[in-house]
Amino acid sequence: MSLRLLKAAAATENMDDFHLSRLLLLLRAFDTPRKRHSVQGIMKLAKFDFLLRYPTCLKRALEAVDKSEELLQMGEYETMNVEAKMIRFRYGPWDGRYRRWIGLLAARGLVETYIEKNTIHVNITDKGKAVADQFSQEEEFKLIAQRSQLIYKYFNKLSATAIKDFIYKVFPEIKTIKWGDEIQL
Template identity: 45%
Template structure:
């Protein structure tokens, strides 16, 4: 099977994307806060850094952290990654709402509105599923990188968006709907 075929099969695997998002929500929806991620925009920005680990390194450096903490492997720097597109509010995957709805339907995530902002929380079943995923070597790195994001980039949605545009100004020049490759 070619690298393109493998990448395409991962890109089209909803369960993989849902698992990655579940790990991210689990790390960020800590009981010490209000137990949620505030907004789909914040989720998308965090997921951008999780999906593109070389950009996570760059973000860590911009925050004064050690880029090596991301432990990016050589193949992650050169492989074709899952596509995201330039959206009005930055990196976005048009399938987020579907993935979130599937996680809610499976009883792993709960969603609520506070004002006009969607909050994403995790259920006890979601925590247990995230724990099991994190124990699988396929997802260990995603869990570790999610924890790095929590430690160094747990900002409000607007502050995170501003940070992304300051750190990755080349995103601004992409046309709406243009595919974002590893920057």
């Protein structure tokens, strides 16, 4: 691997737009024709994003709920790949930039947030849906959009605590990682 490629990968990891587009596609999956669902809590959003960032973990999670027939399409390159690393935090996988990213999405009119019972809810707006729908047609984002749909379909009904417990059960190795260290699965 060349130094130029490594520098490009590092630069991409630090680009907000890269993360905003992924979160927008994830939030789009929660807006169904029947009902608009908010993601209830930043911690819950982080857990869903963990499954999206770590394709091999999403595969394991789907197997854990006996949905192997709907396993995501994974290229061989993805078996050793993580889209964007996360760290271990008190309640599982975390990235300290979520509040900034949600603020950026809200400032652009792509999401709206509200607080209910001390929980921040995040909803995609009509403008956000239009942008996410455009992204989902692009080759680079098709797999992220499909995986977001799988996450919504199989894990949306779990509470924030239940998804945290599920992640610790399916990925017990996360418990052994020190707080603040990168998750390498």
